[in-house]
């Protein structure tokens with residue numbers, strides 16, 4: 286159960302965006318409401334206590350922090366142009382769109398790589414993406430990433446941003462590419478060639494010992 290002092294995210298009414306307490310003005314000037322009950326929030330910025338949002342009226346509302354965090358993660362993806370992925374490292378993207386339907390599903394955030402390839406992000410807190418969506422991405426071979434917000438720190442905006450963009454242990458590649466892609470075949474090919482070159486002198490010596498006469502004739506025919 287979240288304590289009332291742990292509400293660090295709110296809806297900024299004028300913009301409709303999720304605001305972290307770090308970014309808010311003090312008191313009612315924050316112009317924020319609770320995502321869950323839509324009650325007005327006061328930003329409590331005092332130095333003695335942890336900064337947090339407080340409902341202006343007495344309520345038992347928990348503040349909808351999980352939903353707000355989910356929204357904020359999408360917002361951060363929308364505002365960024367790069368993300369670190371497991372296995373593939375930093376990826377640059379463009380044209381992010383939130384909740385835009387794609388065939389029969391609605392991905393949380395859709396982006397494009399520089400070459401125009403589409404990539405889809407799914408953000409979750411408790412419930413992993415539905416198997417239907419997972420199957421859709423895999424069978425359709427759509428580049429897709431799942432981001433797990435479960436262990437995200439909510440004390441500062443920077444930490445949340447770092448968690449979404451730079452951390453990789455909280456991400457899972459749903460689909461990226463088929464295992465037998467041309468680039469991996471290329472590396473296998475060059476590995477075989479490198480091995481052959483490394484063993485060539487030994488092979489030549491062996492041939493010279495086993496077939497001295499033929500070797501000499503062959504050597505002359507090549508180098509004279």
Ligand SMILES: [Zn+2]
Pocket residue numbers: 319320321322323324340344346347348349
């Ligand atoms: Zn509330």
